[in-house]
Amino acid sequence: MVTIDIRQLVKKYGVQTALGIENLQIEPGTLTGIVGNNGAGKTTLLRLILDLIKPTKGEVCIEGQNVSGSEHWKSYTAGYLDEGFLIEFLNPDEYFRFVGKLHNMDADTVRKNLNPFIRFMGDELLDTKKYIRQLSTGNKQKVGIMAAMMVNPGLLVLDEPFNYLDPSSQIVIKRMLDSLGKARKTTMLVSSHNLNHLTDICGRVILLERGKIIKDLSPLRDDMGEVERYFALQAEG
Amino acid sequence: MQTWQTAKTLILHASLKLRRAHYLGKSMMVKAIMGFLALILIWYLYMLGLFLPSLLEGFFPEQNILDSFFSLLLYIYAGDLLTRFFMQKIPRQSIKPYLVLPISRKFLSGFIVARSWLSPLNFYLLALLIPFFRTMSAMDSGYFSFWHALAACFLLGALNHAIIFWLKTWPNKWHKFLLAAILIIFHLGLGGVIDRELYMHISLHISRAFISGHPLVFIAIICTIIALQLMSLTGLRQSFYSWAGESGNVELTGHNPMEKFFNHIPVHGHLWELEWKLITRNKRARNNFYQYPLMIPLLVFLLYNMTEETATGMAPVLMMFMGSYGMYHLQFAFSWESRFFDLLASKQLPMSTMITSRYYFYVLLAIVQFIIMLPFIIWINPGLLYLLLALLFYITGPVFALLFYTGIGNSTRIDPNGQSFFNAEGLSGRLFITVLLIFMSILPVFALAVALPLSYLQSFSLLAGFTGFVFMLFHRRWIRAAAHRFERAKHVYLNKYREK
Numbered sequence: 135m136v137t138i139d140i141r142q143l144v145k146k147y148g149v150q151t152a153l154g155i156e157n158l159q160i161e162p163g164t165l166t167g168i169v170g171n172n173g174a175g176k177t178t179l180l181r182l183i184l185d186l187i188k189p190t191k192g193e194v195c196i197e198g199q200n201v202s203g204s205e206h207w208k209s210y211t212a213g214y215l216d217e218g219f220l221i222e223f224l225n226p227d228e229y230f231r232f233v234g235k236l237h238n239m240d241a242d243t244v245r246k247n248l249n250p251f252i253r254f255m256g257d258e259l260l261d262t263k264k265y266i267r268q269l270s271t272g273n274k275q276k277v278g279i280m281a282a283m284m285v286n287p288g289l290l291v292l293d294e295p296f297n298y299l300d301p302s303s304q305i306v307i308k309r310m311l312d313s314l315g316k317a318r319k320t321t322m323l324v325s326s327h328n329l330n331h332l333t334d335i336c337g338r339v340i341l342l343e344r345g346k347i348i349k350d351l352s353p354l355r356d357d358m359g360e361v362e363r364y365f366a367l368q369a370e371g
Numbered sequence: 372m373q374t375w376q377t378a379k380t381l382i383l384h385a386s387l388k389l390r391r392a393h394y395l396g397k398s399m400m401v402k403a404i405m406g407f408l409a410l411i412l413i414w415y416l417y418m419l420g421l422f423l424p425s426l427l428e429g430f431f432p433e434q435n436i437l438d439s440f441f442s443l444l445l446y447i448y449a450g451d452l453l454t455r456f457f458m459q460k461i462p463r464q465s466i467k468p469y470l471v472l473p474i475s476r477k478f479l480s481g482f483i484v485a486r487s488w489l490s491p492l493n494f495y496l497l498a499l500l501i502p503f504f505r506t507m508s509a510m511d512s513g514y515f516s517f518w519h520a521l522a523a524c525f526l527l528g529a530l531n532h533a534i535i536f537w538l539k540t541w542p543n544k545w546h547k548f549l550l551a552a553i554l555i556i557f558h559l560g561l562g563g564v565i566d567r568e569l570y571m572h573i574s575l576h577i578s579r580a581f582i583s584g585h586p587l588v589f590i591a592i593i594c595t596i597i598a599l600q601l602m603s604l605t606g607l608r609q610s611f612y613s614w615a616g617e618s619g620n621v622e623l624t625g626h627n628p629m630e631k632f633f634n635h636i637p638v639h640g641h642l643w644e645l646e647w648k649l650i651t652r653n654k655r656a657r658n659n660f661y662q663y664p665l666m667i668p669l670l671v672f673l674l675y676n677m678t679e680e681t682a683t684g685m686a687p688v689l690m691m692f693m694g695s696y697g698m699y700h701l702q703f704a705f706s707w708e709s710r711f712f713d714l715l716a717s718k719q720l721p722m723s724t725m726i727t728s729r730y731y732f733y734v735l736l737a738i739v740q741f742i743i744m745l746p747f748i749i750w751i752n753p754g755l756l757y758l759l760l761a762l763l764f765y766i767t768g769p770v771f772a773l774l775f776y777t778g779i780g781n782s783t784r785i786d787p788n789g790q791s792f793f794n795a796e797g798l799s800g801r802l803f804i805t806v807l808l809i810f811m812s813i814l815p816v817f818a819l820a821v822a823l824p825l826s827y828l829q830s831f832s833l834l835a836g837f838t839g840f841v842f843m844l845f846h847r848r849w850i851r852a853a854a855h856r857f858e859r860a861k862h863v864y865l866n867k868y869r870e871k
Contacts, residue, residue, distance in 0.1 A: 184717045185717070185862075186713055186716060186862070186865055187862055188861075188862035208718055208719040211717070213717055215713070218710060218711060218712075218713045218869060219711065219713055219714045219717075220714070221645070221710075221711045221714065222711075222788070223648060223649065223787070223788065228648070232641060232644075232645060233714075233718075235641045236641075236718045236719065237718075265652065267788065
């Protein structure tokens with residue numbers, strides 16, 4: 135069960151502040167959704183959590199350890215943010231095996247862990263000899279998500295996982311996330327543009343706008359219509 | 372759209388592609404270096420053309436200058452053919468989006484063939500030939516005609532262009548590699564090793580036929596060029612299907628015994644497997660890797676013409692052979708992985724482990740390539756064995772260390788599956804300085820070798836080999852330093868590797 139603590143986190147590009155979060159704590163074993171318009175800072179936040187960019191100020195701690203100071207958190211963390219996480223000249227099977235090996239999993243374990251995804255994969259991905267670069271965008275997305283989930287991580291970070299997926303796959307992925315949380319108590323952070331997807335599965339939804347947290351809600355407790363009204367107002371300008 | 376308008380649009384797009392090319396969008400320093408290098412090359416050729424008469428007189432005192440030049444003409448065009456084989460490319464990438472537009476394939480293939488004639492490779496030799504021919508016509512040597520000679524040389528260049536274009540547009544890749552290998556081996560074998568006299572004799576007679584202005588010779592060459600271009604048009608139209616990614620031509624994963632072998636090696640195996648796949652499954656990386664064996668005939672040629680006295684002076688050139696593919700690939704160290712570096716950086720994979728694995732991989736590759744070259748070295752010039760072995764140590768020692776250490780600063784994004792042979796994306800001022808440093812790093816060895824009480828070749832070999840051995844022995848130290856350097860500025864480099 136993994137906790138994330140974010141303190142005084144600021145990320146600036148030149149004079150422009152892309153993200154500014156005073157304090158944020160992600161409770162262990164929860165599924166937290168991050169929602170916001172384009173440029174709200176969702177991906178920046180996830181990149182900072184995975185230590186892929188350096189904060190201008192502040193820190194991100196996973197299990198009390200600053201992500202920049204230690205790499206131990208990587209052994210129980212998995213993420214998929216974009217195609218940059220895929221090795222395009224491998225086929226999916228080889229990619230899964232490679233990622234599995236980095237998490238000390240042998241080929242049989244990788245196979246076993248991929249079994250629950252068989253319906254999600256469909257015929258196109260199962261035992262295909264095609265390179266990842268030759269897959270459709272949706273299938274690439276599936277490969278990235280599966281590779282992140284199959285290692286049974288303590289912390290799972292996914293950026294816009296529902297993009298490019300067909301409706302059935304979106305439902306499957308929501309179920310998979312739900313069962314991963316229940317079975318493994320995995321702490322999960324999922325970003326999306328689509329509020330409905332997040333309210334379906336998340337115990338907590340954080341609304342980001344221009345790098346700031348403007349709402350921190352629980353779909354079970356709060357009125358999510360408030361967030362919808364906020365986006366409607368934004369759309370009207 | 373009318374034909375002329377379509378052609379105009381395609382020309383405009385080609386010019387936009389060039390002007391907006393990644394490598395031209397780089398820093399002023401890179402542009403200045405590229406411009407400077409191009410000018411230096413032209414200037415060098417021009418000066419060579421001016422001084423060629425006196426150089427030829429010195430080398431072949433018993434022969435007429437023009438006869439000497441024409442005896443060497445086939446060598447010049449054999450070199451040109453080799454250069455074109457590696458450098459001349461077909462603008463297939465830029466044409467792909469047009470295949471789905473209402474433009475006829477016949478028109479597109481014609482456009483590509485016509486555009487290919489604007490390649491600088493068709494003109495660079497004129498910088499050498501014009502000053503030389505002008506000097507010769509001023510000397511008024513009997514049978515010589517400036518315009519005949521220039522037309523002849525242009526036609527020989529055009530023939531090379533047509534041969535290479537045909538080879539590269541023909542859909543059957545094995546056939547083109549085979550033919551290219553035969554052409555190269557014929558030139559290098561006959562001209563360099565087997566029968567030099569006969570080769571020069573053929574060259575002289577072909578050139579005389581041209582200079583005499585006999586129309587049949589010109590017609591024969593022009594007809595060959597036209598035939599090759601017509602075959603290229605057919606080949607291009609067939610190649611369009613594979614360029615468009617027709618399902619029948621999709622690359623599929625094979626069962627590679629090397630990959631299976633790597634898979635069984637503990638600790639480094641899976642990273643070696645990844646490196647092997649990176650090299651062999653990506654067009655740009657693969658082309659360079661598979662073209663490396665073609666350098667063996669070139670090494671044979673060098674070894675044949677080298678003495679123990681001249682060999683040390685050629686050490687910087689020999690370094691490229693001994694460094695094998697690793698010396699080329701590692702110049703862009705870490706840029707090859709730029710497209711998936713985020714994945715590696717988010718995994719528990721210490722940088723030092725990654726560098727160590729890659730270092731061992733390229734050392735092994737260099738050893739394997741050395742073993743392949745060994746029979747040729749022993750057969751042709753065994754006196755140079757120790758020098759070459761010493762250079763192998765030197766490259767896999769300090770040179771690889773330098774490449775890994777400075778490569779951290781490369782931070783350019785490379786598409787390993789890109790089309791071009793010339794790696795424009797990886798070009799940078801830093802890379803230029805790195806390569807310069809590599810070649811200059813051997814200078815102290817040159818200087819210190821004088822002080823040892825042995826022959827110069829022995830001293831040089833001993834020092835170069837010893838330096839390499841020390842770096843190999845203490846590789847863990849410099850790898851640690853390189854890894855530490857990367858981790859210190861990890862976020863800066865990772866950010867640069869990402870798509871802008």
